[in-house]
Amino acid sequence: MPPLIDPRNVYSEARRDHLARNVAHDLARIYVPNLGGGVSVIDPASFRVVSTLAAGRSPQHVVPAWNLRTLWVTNTAEGRRDGTLTAIDPRTGKPVGSYRVDDPYNMYFTPDGRSAVVVAERYARLDFRDPHTMMLRGRLRVPGCVGINHADYSADGRYALFTCEFNGRLAKVDTVRRKVLGYLKLSRGMMPQDVRVGPDGRTFFVADMRADGVFVVDGDRFKEIAFISTGIGAHGLYPSRDARRLYVADRGSHNIHGRRRSPFGNVAVIDFATRRVVARWPIRGGGSPDMGNVSADGRTLWLSGRFDNVVYAIDTTSGKVRKIRVGVQPHGLAVWPQPGRYSLGHTGIMR
Numbered sequence: 001m002p003p004l005i006d007p008r009n010v011y012s013e014a015r016r017d018h019l020a021r022n023v024a025h026d027l028a029r030i031y032v033p034n035l036g037g038g039v040s041v042i043d044p045a046s047f048r049v050v051s052t053l054a055a056g057r058s059p060q061h062v063v064p065a066w067n068l069r070t071l072w073v074t075n076t077a078e079g080r081r082d083g084t085l086t087a088i089d090p091r092t093g094k095p096v097g098s099y100r101v102d103d104p105y106n107m108y109f110t111p112d113g114r115s116a117v118v119v120a121e122r123y124a125r126l127d128f129r130d131p132h133t134m135m136l137r138g139r140l141r142v143p144g145c146v147g148i149n150h151a152d153y154s155a156d157g158r159y160a161l162f163t164c165e166f167n168g169r170l171a172k173v174d175t176v177r178r179k180v181l182g183y184l185k186l187s188r189g190m191m192p193q194d195v196r197v198g199p200d201g202r203t204f205f206v207a208d209m210r211a212d213g214v215f216v217v218d219g220d221r222f223k224e225i226a227f228i229s230t231g232i233g234a235h236g237l238y239p240s241r242d243a244r245r246l247y248v249a250d251r252g253s254h255n256i257h258g259r260r261r262s263p264f265g266n267v268a269v270i271d272f273a274t275r276r277v278v279a280r281w282p283i284r285g286g287g288s289p290d291m292g293n294v295s296a297d298g299r300t301l302w303l304s305g306r307f308d309n310v311v312y313a314i315d316t317t318s319g320k321v322r323k324i325r326v327g328v329q330p331h332g333l334a335v336w337p338q339p340g341r342y343s344l345g346h347t348g349i350m351r
Helices: none
Strands: 029-033 039-043 048-053 058-064 071-076 083-089 094-101 104-109 116-120 125-129 136-141 148-153 159-164 169-174 179-185 192-197 203-208 213-218 223-229 234-239 245-250 266-271 276-282 289-294 300-305 310-315 321-325 334-336
Touching: 029 058, 029 071, 048 321, 058 104, 058 334, 071 104, 083 104, 104 148, 116 148, 159 192, 159 203, 169 192, 203 245, 213 234, 223 276, 234 289, 245 289, 289 310, 289 334
Parallel strands: 148 192, 192 234
Antiparallel strands: 029 039, 029 334, 039 048, 058 071, 071 083, 083 094, 104 116, 116 125, 125 136, 148 159, 159 169, 169 179, 192 203, 203 213, 203 234, 213 223, 234 245, 245 266, 266 276, 289 300, 300 310, 310 321
């Protein structure tokens, strides 16, 4: 993998407005996959939907490729082996191809960029594919990880931690030898969701929807070391462009059918250094903030409103929220372009 520029901060090259040359002419857009069908495309300058792209049956996430030249829409199909990946050219904002794969709930890339890692959640399996043609190269079964879905990598890229949504575990995977190194049962976790490594590249933060907060895990020792209470339904995790804070989307929901203990979601802001919540931004009038990312300039946190059919554009200084109506059940939206040399997947894990 490309060496770290700053060993103390894995996000040093994803800082504010630090765009790679090969994304300089890409359209500035927010790509929003709607589980009800299609991808809504928002112009962030006008805060308006400017087009809707056709995709597969149930679009889940929009994933930037390792080389930053393609945006991949992961489309699942409930109960059938006919999932697809839709390729979008970020320079034109148009679909340019479709590839049939098994149950691509989510997708990542090995840190060397040589393989796409399709997370086939339904089959508790990671499929390693050619990152351009999506031809299958190998498979890794992760039987102890029920509901495998989100992941992030250590600083050296030699291992990744995956969350197991339906049995409250983490799975540690050797990304070089492609083998499962072990499982960790979270102390009070029942539904771990997003996971993001801290700036040091070894401390992982894990959102859990039923624990209503974020676990802190030492990835090298594979040991839980702390818990941070954030709000009901902790779900998505996104570092600020200066890598000082972590934004936590608290969805206010505890299952995929939209039933909530509380109708009000919020965003909690964690200080990486102190591991304390330093701000909470409520979604006025109710809300269900889910997945997204931070704008290139760091000024706006874009999140899907999973059960409210909107996208939230949140000012990262004031917490003020704007809402943009999109399709039915928006999910893992991607902000593009983003700073960084390469993408490790999901909605933009940039390095």
